[in-house]
Amino acid sequence: MLEKLKKGIVAAVAIATAATVGSFGLASTANALDRNATGSITISNLAEDGETVDVTAKAYKIIDVNYDYNADQPESPEFTWNSAIAAWVKANYPEYIGNGNIVTDKYEGLPNVEGETTSGIENNVTTGDIAKFFDKLGSSNLLTKVAGSAKNNGNSVTINKLELGGYYVEVTNNNGSDSTANGMYVYRAVGANVLPKYVDKQWVVEDANIVAKRSKPSMDKSINEQRKSDNINTGLDKRDEGSDTAAVGEAVNFNLRTDIPAYPSNAINKKYWISDAMDKGLTFNDDITVYGVKSTGAETKLTEGDAYTKTLNTKDMDGHDVTFLLDFNYEKIRSYAKIHVKYTATVNENAVVGEPIYNHAKLQYSNNPYRGEGHRTEEDKTKVYVFGIKVNKVAAGTQKPLPGAEFKLERKNVNEAFLFVKLQSGVYRKATSDEIKAGKADGTLQVDDNGKLTVYGLKGADDNGNPLTYLLTETKAPAGYNKLSEPIEVVLDPVQDEKKDYTGAVEGSTEVGYVSKTVENKIGKLPKTGGIGTIVFSVLGALMIAGGVMLLASRKKA
Structure with missing residues (x-):
């Protein structure tokens, strides 16, 4: 974690020492590092581009940087654990601390995991021990003195006026914005260092720039x-x-x-x-x-x-x-x-x-793990539709409404007997399993006194989105009319929007969710004039007349 920066300091010390020797041991004070010099820590990537969040960052000093202001250069040891946590480090991570609270190479070599954490703690665990260390340190209740804090400005936050040192940095949601992105992220603690750097033959304070380590829980429903x-x-x-x-x-x-x-281990809110x-x-x-x-x-x-x-x-x-x-x-x-x-x-x-x-x-989920309040809600929804068929039973030619007709309904090419519950005259709904078990369902569909029939609760498309075809078979014709000899095909073709989501409408229909069919019946009749039956009656009539004439003539002769 500190290794690269330490090597930079060591190299800079060597250069500064050489410069001092070349100047006959006289250290320059004109450009010496100010004892009151401070630096800053900027945490960026608080959210995705275009998103707005409302957060506060707090820095807690955990490592001291030892600097000899008289000689105007870092002194050895460069890094020691801050007195507030030194005893805790020795008790929990003895490999990270040496004599005189020195920060050991074991700690300095830890990689600082930065960037977005996709989800869970899994990513942090597998990338190194620094996340574990920060989690445990955060839950120690020893980090009570805030060295500096600031609210974000856009997609970053900068904490100013920080003295030299290594810092544990927390980012928390304020929940004060109406933005849809606000409170979406859960931020984990990160480490940042404000250190001296030798530039142009003088020591200056180098500001820290780090990337927020965040996770964004989401909901996906299918x-x-x-x-x-x-x-x-x-x-x-x-x-x-x-x-x-x-x-x-x-x-x-x-x-x-x-x-x-x-969530970090010190989270008090993990709902x-x-x-x-x-x-x-x-x-x-x-x-x-x-x-x-x-x-x-x-x-x-x-x-x-x-x-x-x-x-x-x-x-x-x-x-x-x-x-x-x-x-x-x-x-x-x-x-x-x-x-x-x-x-x-x-x-x-x-x-x-x-x-x-x-x-x-x-x-x-809790979006302020360091506080006892605050949560974020992620939602997703789906929808399902049922469809129906309406029948208008009329007499062929006159279009007069015909009561008394009965039908059965089934899916084409599917061996399935549909059962229905009668809700009122001419209105039927597909039965539930409980209604079928209770004997409340029937397969007969009868039109009302005006020849109307409504059937609903039907599936509209198959698993590939193809329209479903139903067969409406007349089982009883209206009195005085011929029964239909073939089933009527009724196609349910649900409409989809540009996202291929169903809308509840049906292609070619003006009534949402329904397909309407006008079904005609022809009246039952004797054969038409000129048929064989008429000829038979005509012949019989002529024979009867002829017989009567012959009978009358025979009586007159007698």
Whole structure:
């Protein structure tokens, strides 16, 4: 951590000493380092470009730099542990401290891990021991004297008027901005050094510039992600996207993937909650499976009651109703990069044709690990639709409404008997499994007194996004009319937007979610004039007349 800077100081000391000897041992004081000279620490990359955050950085001195102001050069030993933590370092990391509280080469050689931490503590653990050291030091409660602090200016923050030394730097969220990015990041402690540097034959204070070490937990939700067609949008890796169509009684699969923030060990606030709030058109099946995911992608199933607790029908951190909530034990998941949650819900009788049935997933986490308050919410949602068919039964030619017709409905090329619940005259909804088990469902669909039939709760497209074709078969014709000899094909072709999300509309229909069909019946009749039946009747009539004439003539002769 300090190795490169130490080598620079050693080289500079050699140059300065040579210059002094060349000047007959007379040290110049005109450009000597001011005893009151101070430097600064600038922490950059607090967020992504274009984002606005509101943070405060605090610096705590942990290493003293020994400088001989009379000789105007660093003295040996160059670095010693600050008295506030020297005893703690000796007790916990004896390899980092020598006689007289000297900072040893073991510590000086540690790499200072900078830059974005993708998620979890995994990245910090594998890149070196400095993160572990800072975490443990932060939790020691010994860092009480703030050497300097400052609020950010844009995407960076600069702490000024810092004396020579090595510093432990914390960045915390103020939660004072309305920006969507504010509070999104969890920042970890970083090390920074304000040291003397020999430039142009004089010693000056070199300011420190470091990159924020941050993690940004996110939420990603998908719906029926087993679908792989380019014609559909499952919402995987997309914010507030993902949709499908489903029938009443059909289960829908959901997957949630969330990043785990990298909280320091001294964090007093490590809340990490995942929840989902489902619209009334969905029934949660209470079949959650949770996995911890390593950065390699390897998944380990986590145990309820150990890594997390589950609560149904409760409130989230903001007091909003949620269908389920998972409250995680951070210490049980901190070694993972992500959390993966799988579960299902079933479309129920409350589904409304053409209206999106949402479920809103949330990740809520503490974004001020050094304080007892403050959290951030990341959301993602998906939606599902049901569709319907409307039938208008009329007489051919006159278009007079025809009551009394009955139908059955099935999917083309699918051996599946559809059962329905009658809601009112001429209105039927696809039955749920409970309604079927209770004997409340039937396969007969009867038009009302005006020849109208409404059937809904139907799936609109297959897993590749292709339209579904239904067969409407007339099982009973209106009185006095001929029954249809062939089923009527009804195609449900759900409309998709530019993101390939379903909209609830159907191609070619003016009524959202419904396809309408006018079905005509022809009246039952005897054969037309000129047919064989008429000829038979005419011949019989002529024979009867002839017979009568012959009978009358024979009676007159007699």
